[in-house]
Amino acid sequence: MPNTILILIVLALGVIGFVLGRQRAMASAGGNSRNLHSLPSYYGYNVACATTLPAMGLLILWLLVQPLIINSSVSGLVSDQASEEGASLDLIMSDVRRVADGLDTAVETGVLTEEEVEALDAEQDDIRDLLAGVGFALGSDVTPSTLEAAKSYRAMNEVGDTWKSVFVIATALTGLLVSWRMTNKDFRARNVVEQGVLAILIFAASIAILTTLGIVLSLIFNTMEFFRLYPASEFFFGLSWNPSFSGRGGGSELGILPLLWGTLYISLIALIVAVPIGLFAAIYLSEYASKPVRSVAKPLLEVLAGIPTIVYGLFALLTVGPLLVEVFGQKGFLGVDWMSGGTAVMTAGLVMGIMLIPFVSSLSDDIINAVPQSMRDGSLGLGATHSETVRQVILPAALPGIVGAILLAASRAIGETMIVVLGAGAAARLSMNPFEAMTTVTAKIVSQLTGDSDFSSPEALVAFALGITLFVITLGLNIFALYIVRKYREQYE
Amino acid sequence: MTDTTVTPVSAKPAKSILEIDARTKKRNAAEKRFKAYGIAAICVGLFFLVALLWAIIQNGTPAFTQTYVTLDVELLEEKLDKTGERDIEAIKKVSTFGYKPLIQNALVDATEGMETEIEDKNLAKLLSDSAAAQIRDYVIANPDQIGETVEFTVLASSRVDGYLKGRVTREDLARDKNLSPDHLDLIDQMVEDGSVERIFNWAFITGADASEKRPESAGIGVSMIGSFFMMLVVLILALPIGVAASIYLEEFAPQNRFTDLIEVNISNLAAVPSIVFGILGLAVFIQFAHLPQSAPIVGGLTLTLMTLPTIVISTRASLKAVPPSIRDAALGVGASKMQTVFHHVLPLAMPGILTGTIIGLAQALGETAPLLLIGMVGFIASNYPEGVASGFLDPNSAMPAQIYEWAKRADPAYYERAWGGIIVLLVFLLTMNIIAIILRRRFERRW
Numbered sequence A: 001m002p003n004t005i006l007i008l009i010v011l012a013l014g015v016i017g018f019v020l021g022r023q024r025a026m027a028s029a030g031g032n033s034r035n036l037h038s039l040p041s042y043y044g045y046n047v048a049c050a051t052t053l054p055a056m057g058l059l060i061l062w063l064l065v066q067p068l069i070i071n072s073s074v075s076g077l078v079s080d081q082a083s084e085e086g087a088s089l090d091l092i093m094s095d096v097r098r099v100a101d102g103l104d105t106a107v108e109t110g111v112l113t114e115e116e117v118e119a120l121d122a123e124q125d126d127i128r129d130l131l132a133g134v135g136f137a138l139g140s141d142v143t144p145s146t147l148e149a150a151k152s153y154r155a156m157n158e159v160g161d162t163w164k165s166v167f168v169i170a171t172a173l174t175g176l177l178v179s180w181r182m183t184n185k186d187f188r189a190r191n192v193v194e195q196g197v198l199a200i201l202i203f204a205a206s207i208a209i210l211t212t213l214g215i216v217l218s219l220i221f222n223t224m225e226f227f228r229l230y231p232a233s234e235f236f237f238g239l240s241w242n243p244s245f246s247g248r249g250g251g252s253e254l255g256i257l258p259l260l261w262g263t264l265y266i267s268l269i270a271l272i273v274a275v276p277i278g279l280f281a282a283i284y285l286s287e288y289a290s291k292p293v294r295s296v297a298k299p300l301l302e303v304l305a306g307i308p309t310i311v312y313g314l315f316a317l318l319t320v321g322p323l324l325v326e327v328f329g330q331k332g333f334l335g336v337d338w339m340s341g342g343t344a345v346m347t348a349g350l351v352m353g354i355m356l357i358p359f360v361s362s363l364s365d366d367i368i369n370a371v372p373q374s375m376r377d378g379s380l381g382l383g384a385t386h387s388e389t390v391r392q393v394i395l396p397a398a399l400p401g402i403v404g405a406i407l408l409a410a411s412r413a414i415g416e417t418m419i420v421v422l423g424a425g426a427a428a429r430l431s432m433n434p435f436e437a438m439t440t441v442t443a444k445i446v447s448q449l450t451g452d453s454d455f456s457s458p459e460a461l462v463a464f465a466l467g468i469t470l471f472v473i474t475l476g477l478n479i480f481a482l483y484i485v486r487k488y489r490e491q492y493e
Numbered sequence B: 001m002t003d004t005t006v007t008p009v010s011a012k013p014a015k016s017i018l019e020i021d022a023r024t025k026k027r028n029a030a031e032k033r034f035k036a037y038g039i040a041a042i043c044v045g046l047f048f049l050v051a052l053l054w055a056i057i058q059n060g061t062p063a064f065t066q067t068y069v070t071l072d073v074e075l076l077e078e079k080l081d082k083t084g085e086r087d088i089e090a091i092k093k094v095s096t097f098g099y100k101p102l103i104q105n106a107l108v109d110a111t112e113g114m115e116t117e118i119e120d121k122n123l124a125k126l127l128s129d130s131a132a133a134q135i136r137d138y139v140i141a142n143p144d145q146i147g148e149t150v151e152f153t154v155l156a157s158s159r160v161d162g163y164l165k166g167r168v169t170r171e172d173l174a175r176d177k178n179l180s181p182d183h184l185d186l187i188d189q190m191v192e193d194g195s196v197e198r199i200f201n202w203a204f205i206t207g208a209d210a211s212e213k214r215p216e217s218a219g220i221g222v223s224m225i226g227s228f229f230m231m232l233v234v235l236i237l238a239l240p241i242g243v244a245a246s247i248y249l250e251e252f253a254p255q256n257r258f259t260d261l262i263e264v265n266i267s268n269l270a271a272v273p274s275i276v277f278g279i280l281g282l283a284v285f286i287q288f289a290h291l292p293q294s295a296p297i298v299g300g301l302t303l304t305l306m307t308l309p310t311i312v313i314s315t316r317a318s319l320k321a322v323p324p325s326i327r328d329a330a331l332g333v334g335a336s337k338m339q340t341v342f343h344h345v346l347p348l349a350m351p352g353i354l355t356g357t358i359i360g361l362a363q364a365l366g367e368t369a370p371l372l373l374i375g376m377v378g379f380i381a382s383n384y385p386e387g388v389a390s391g392f393l394d395p396n397s398a399m400p401a402q403i404y405e406w407a408k409r410a411d412p413a414y415y416e417r418a419w420g421g422i423i424v425l426l427v428f429l430l431t432m433n434i435i436a437i438i439l440r441r442r443f444e445r446r447w
Helices: A003-028 A040-085 A089-109 A114-119 A127-133 A144-182 A189-229 A232-237 A257-288 A291-306 A309-328 A345-370 A373-381 A386-415 A418-423 A441-449 A458-492 B022-064 B088-093 B096-110 B120-126 B130-141 B158-164 B181-193 B202-206 B221-252 B257-269 B274-288 B296-321 B324-332 B337-366 B369-373 B388-393 B399-408 B412-443
Strands: B065-074 B149-155 B196-200
Touching: A003 A040, A003 A144, A040 A089, A040 A144, A040 A189, A089 A114, A089 A127, A089 A144, A114 A144, A189 A232, A189 A458, A189 B221, A189 B257, A189 B274, A189 B296, A189 B337, A257 A291, A257 A345, A257 A386, A257 A441, A257 B022, A291 A345, A291 B022, A309 A345, A309 A418, A309 B022, A309 B337, A309 B399, A309 B412, A345 A386, A345 A418, A345 B022, A373 A386, A386 A458, A386 B022, A386 B274, A418 A441, A418 B369, A418 B399, A441 A458, A441 B274, A441 B369, A458 B257, A458 B274, B022 B065, B022 B202, B022 B412, B065 B096, B065 B158, B088 B130, B096 B120, B096 B130, B120 B181, B130 B149, B158 B181, B158 B196, B158 B412, B181 B196, B202 B221, B202 B412, B221 B257, B221 B296, B221 B337, B221 B388, B221 B399, B257 B296, B274 B296, B274 B369, B296 B337, B296 B369, B296 B388, B324 B337, B337 B399, B337 B412, B369 B399, B399 B412
Parallel strands: none
Antiparallel strands: B065 B149, B065 B196
16 A cells, blocks of 8 residues: 555544544543533543554654665575675665566566566566666666565565555554544643643754764764774875776775865855954944945845855856956966966855855944943043044954954855855865865765765765765854853843 | 143143044054955955856846747658558558658758858758657647648757857857757748747746756646746645644743654754755655655655754744743633643744745755755756646656756856846746735734
8 A cells, every 4th residue: 555545544633533532532521512521522632642653653654664674685585696696685686676666567568467577587587678678777687586586575564565455453442542532621721731832842853963963973983994994094194086987996086185275275265255344344334334325235234144055166266267367367457477277266165255254244243343342432531532432442342253253154165065066176186276176075075975875986976075074163153152152142131 | 640740841832632633544544445446346256146146147038039940841741641541550651761861851941042052952951850749749749731831930059049149159159969050040030030939938937857868848837837846745744843843842842852852853954965955855755765766755854854843943933933921811711731822822923934844945956965865956857747646656857957057068058048048037037025924924923
């Protein structure tokens, strides 16, 4: 039974439960809702919740666990073949799943009957041809053990699906019956329902924890896998990045240092652009600007923050890059021949700086506004000019907060992807020249993982090691920055 | 005190305070400079904004017009249906290659009387490769028209289009084997003749992506649908979960370790780089759960996790803005805590929540990096999904991923499409933000 129909059945039972529960409560109160402990609808909700929630929970659990069990028992069938051919178990398993899917489709479209599937023989029938006929292209011919595994995969799935439907519906019915029996006029239905709602709220709030857990676990497991194939010391201290694309493993140099250097260099240029502009803009807006100017200029600057990064990426690749080449390139305006291609550290850094301006300016604006007015008044009263007040009183007082804002901007710059993918180039280099193409951690995560669904080679798995490095760096920066900002805020509250 | 009475004769006369001394002048100049730095910073920021918008508009607007050629094509019976029985299977057997001679004849007719040195067989280079397919589709749909002469409006090739838009010049074509300057002379004459014209390009907004060789027929419509389904997933999941989580944290959560843990997690997730969410989506939804790659549902799930912190933060702010007196009044007349929240606080906070959700959605709509990892690029989104289920589950692209894909193809005609795609994307973002602003203006209450 398809899951959608199963879900619909459970929901329908829930609706029936609502009606029945409400009826039973009203009947037990003699038709007068004043005799009830709770409002009548709460009795209905109680039965409906007891019907649907455990059943849905069971369904989700089943959907998670069943593939795991079936996978492990089927991979037992093909593990001999895997060790014989030296192919990875993952690859064979994905073949098995594909063949099984193909057989399913063949049965659905009526090309084969169930009996014919049972009678299929890899030695005699051309299964690859057969499945290609129903739209499933296979990479290689089907071996007998794969076919056997696919057949038992299908059989187990079928058994599992049947039991799933039975159990889920049984759970729903049991819930309905039990809660319906419990319903009478003294039953504290509202309290029970509210407990249930609270449980749902808590679950929703824990999704944040689950997400973090998911990120950390998926990064750690794949990174450990990577370090089994590639030495960790060479990854962290290797000076060259040179993945081989031809064969599996071997010959790849996967040192993170050139990537980290590119990331930090580009972020540095971005901050050199964004911090002075953002900071001066914030000072002017909060200290000098009249109300109308502020109400126009501030939102306009913040538009820059709302533009998607892909737009900045394209801007870097097609507008800023060629422009910089015209100025610094061989036949350029300055005639200096520093730059040979449009994609360079300078291009990406400059555009990323533009993106960060509103980020720095609105954070600093908040922080400068949080400096108490009495400090300004004191300084102005002593005869300081406005700018002296800003430089010698307000900025020192706001400094920790501004440092925090800059750190947040830095973490944003380090994690930025699209601008560097399009604007910074693809070559990993350890160089000081800002007009050369370099690449970053994020850009390499993208290039190592796109278009490749096989995660067994170190060239693909390295992306997870890069990801965890990126995650740790940005997380550290963020926590440090938030700590500074918070500490500073407390000072004046 | 005595100093003032006994003024030494040698001392200079006291200066008037109205007269500005050198130091004050210096200080005032510093003041002016400082202020000027501030104004300059804002001007630079606004200049960047204008430059960005200018680049988008200037490069993107040509994508909204396209060059079409009007041709009278004689659908010769001996080429398309040799038996003359109008058997639809036999007609389908004629591939697009079989239609090439018809197009060539039509072009020869259309250019009759014009001065050109192009050989007849090279005339077809003026047209897009899709022209033959278009005529073939028409013939299969209307087999009774075989033998007649029918007027078709077909796409010109991307270079002809580029020439009329000023993107391709005669110098560029010197090294180009696809088109020669002679073709351009012919095009000039055809434009005068009226058979070649640039019209508004609906196909760009509604159409599907095309293969690398046919930029003239690529459109953003299918990936727009992909984005739409993704946003639907985000809305269905992120809004209820985000609101439920914020209600718990704002109204019910006790002060304990668990609550602290959740709060720290949410504020950290808000700052995690988006590409890390892509890695999460890849590892959990594709590697572990075996959901289909490139499917909008996977993109939607990934973006949901990314958008949740934004929605939670804005929802909490709007829940906090509802004054405690409302809660006290509801509790005072006997409502339970849960009833207070759901019947009174939540409705009052709704405008703020919706505003925050729309802004979160807008953010998710423009996000690209996670989509690259779950396989929404490198894929030609050539067909509309057939139904709602396949809309969620079949491979598709999304607008920003499509733009990235076009930006990677080396043909300048695709760069123009990418800029055009950005205009479409920004129009959506602008609309969403305007709706959010209107919502806030109309419904937000000040207490």
